[in-house]
Amino acid sequence: MTRSNKKMSKTARLIPGALVYVGEKKTEKVRITIIDYNETQFQEKEVKTIEECFPFKETPTVTWINIDGIHDVALIEKVGKQFDLHPLVLEDILNTEQRPKYEDFESHVFIVLKMIMFDENKNDISSEQVSLLLGANFVISFQETEGDVFEPVRDRLRNAKGRIRKMGADFLAYALLDTIIDSYYLILEKMGEKIEEMGEELMSNPTPKTLQAIHNLKRDTILLRKSVWPLREVINSLGRGEPKLIKKTTHIFLRDAYDHAVQVIDTIETFRDIVSGMLDIYLSSVSNRMNEVMKLLTIFAVIFIPLTFMTGIYGMNFKFMPELDWKWGYFTLLGVMAVVVIVMLCYFKKKKWI
Numbered sequence: 001m002t003r004s005n006k007k008m009s010k011t012a013r014l015i016p017g018a019l020v021y022v023g024e025k026k027t028e029k030v031r032i033t034i035i036d037y038n039e040t041q042f043q044e045k046e047v048k049t050i051e052e053c054f055p056f057k058e059t060p061t062v063t064w065i066n067i068d069g070i071h072d073v074a075l076i077e078k079v080g081k082q083f084d085l086h087p088l089v090l091e092d093i094l095n096t097e098q099r100p101k102y103e104d105f106e107s108h109v110f111i112v113l114k115m116i117m118f119d120e121n122k123n124d125i126s127s128e129q130v131s132l133l134l135g136a137n138f139v140i141s142f143q144e145t146e147g148d149v150f151e152p153v154r155d156r157l158r159n160a161k162g163r164i165r166k167m168g169a170d171f172l173a174y175a176l177l178d179t180i181i182d183s184y185y186l187i188l189e190k191m192g193e194k195i196e197e198m199g200e201e202l203m204s205n206p207t208p209k210t211l212q213a214i215h216n217l218k219r220d221t222i223l224l225r226k227s228v229w230p231l232r233e234v235i236n237s238l239g240r241g242e243p244k245l246i247k248k249t250t251h252i253f254l255r256d257a258y259d260h261a262v263q264v265i266d267t268i269e270t271f272r273d274i275v276s277g278m279l280d281i282y283l284s285s286v287s288n289r290m291n292e293v294m295k296l297l298t299i300f301a302v303i304f305i306p307l308t309f310m311t312g313i314y315g316m317n318f319k320f321m322p323e324l325d326w327k328w329g330y331f332t333l334l335g336v337m338a339v340v341v342i343v344m345l346c347y348f349k350k351k352k353w354i
Contacts, residue, residue, distance in 0.1 A: 019087070021071050023096035023129075023144060030069035031146055036061050037157055039166050044158070050075050054082050056138060062169050063138040064157075068146045070094055070131075076142075083108065083135065093142050096129045100230040104243045109134040111173070111234060114227035115149060115180050116187050125187055125220055127227055130180065134173045134245055141176060149183040150176060170250045177235070178257045184228060184264045188271070191220060195274055202278060206285045214278050221272040228268060232261050299354060303344055307337050 034053060035044045038061045047053060056063040070076060070093055080090045089110050092098045103110045111132040118125050130148070133140040141150075153175050156164050164175055194217060201210055238246055239254035246254070310333060314323070323329040348354045 019073050019077055019090055019094060021073055021094045023071065023094075026069065026071045026145070028069060028145070030067060030072045030075055032068075033066045035064040035066075035154070035157055037165055038062065039160075042157065042160070042165070044154075050078050057083065057135070059137065061137070062172060064172055065138065065140045066143070066150075067140065068143050070096075070142050070144060079140065083133070083140070085110075085133070089133075093131045096144055098129060100227065100234055102234040102237050106244070107135070109173070109238075109243045109245050111177070111238075113177065113180050113231065113234075115143075116184060116224065116227060117147070117149070118187055118190050124216070125190075125223065127223055130176075132173055132176060134169060134243075136245060137169050139169050139172050139176070149179055153179055167249070168247065170246045171253070174250055174253050174257065178253070178260070181231070181257055181260050181264065184224070187224065188264065188267050191217070191224075191271060195271060195278075198278060202281050202285060206282050211279075211282055214275060214282060217275045218272075218279070221268060221275055224268050225265075225272065228261065228264055232258065232265060235261055295353070299348060303341055306340050306344075310337060 031046065032048075032050060032053065033044070033046045034056065035042075036056055036059065037043070041061065050067075053063075053065050056065070067075075067079075073094065076090055076093055079085065080087070084107065086105060089103070089105070092101070092110070092112060098112050100114055101110075101112045111134070113130045113132065115128045115130045116125055117128060128144045128148075131142040133142075153164070153172075156162055156175070164171060194213075198210065198213055198217065201213075235254055235258040239251055239258055314321070314333065323333075326332075345354070
C-alpha cells in the first residue's frame, strides 16, 4: 500500500464532514499572518490567535489571512464557525491528499491547489496542498507548513505595484493562483535539465543508478501531472463566470492563467513521454551491451573450436600416428593453427562482425 493510500484510509470509515487531519504528523506552532489593504492603506502583521483575524471579516478593505499549519483541527474548526464554512469544506482543508478542486457556496468560493516546491539540497520536488477561501472582501489561504511561492504577491502588495491594490479580493485570489502556476515553470525547467543530463548519460554510460534516476523522474512527472491536470478544470470553471464573487474584470486574467495551465500540462505530457522513452532506451542500451559481450565471447569460442579440435586429435594416445615421429611436426601444427586463426579473423572482418 502506498503512503497516499494509507493516509486516505484514515478517513475511509468516518462520517462525511468529520474533522480529521490527514497528513504528516506535525507539532510546530501554527503561524498566522494578516495583510489588510486598499488603494491607499496597507498593514501587515503576525497574530498569535485566530480570534484576532475575525474582525477583518466585516472591514471594507481587502484582507488576506494566511495560515501556515493545518494540523491544528481546533483552530480550523474555529475558522469554520466564524466564516460559516460547510463541514465538508473543513474536511477538505484538513485532507492533504485532496484532489485540486473548486466549489461555489454563494457566500464564498473554495479552491484546492497543489504547490510544488524544489528542494535544492535533496535535488527533488515535493508537493504541498494549498486551500484558498474567497469571500466578498477577504481571502484565507491554508498551507501545510511555512514557506511558499507567494512572496512576489506580498512584494506587489507592499510596494503597490501593478493593479493588485486597486482590485478586490477576487483579483488577490487570482494572483495567488497565478503565482502557483508560474512556480510550475521553475519546476519544469529543473526537470528539463535533469532529463537532458539523463539523456547524455544514457547514450554514454548507462548504469543501474541511471535506471533509479529514470524511475525518480517518472515518479516526479506523475506527481506533477496529478497536481496540475485537475487545475485546468478549476480555472476553467472560475473563468466562465460561474461564481458571483468573481468580477468580470478578473475573467480575462483567469483565461490567461488557464492558457498557462494548459501549457504546463502539455510540457508535463511531453516530459512523461520522454521519460518513458528513456526507460526503453536504457533497456535497449543494456541489451546492446550484453549482445556485444556475447558476440565477443562467441568470436573467441569459434576461433578456439578448430584449435581445440587439432590439439584433441594429437592428444590421443594411439601408437601409430605418423606425425608423432616427424621432426618438424610440432612447429607445422602451430603454423597451421596460426593460419586458421588469421583466416577466421579476416573472414570476420570482411563480414564486419568485428
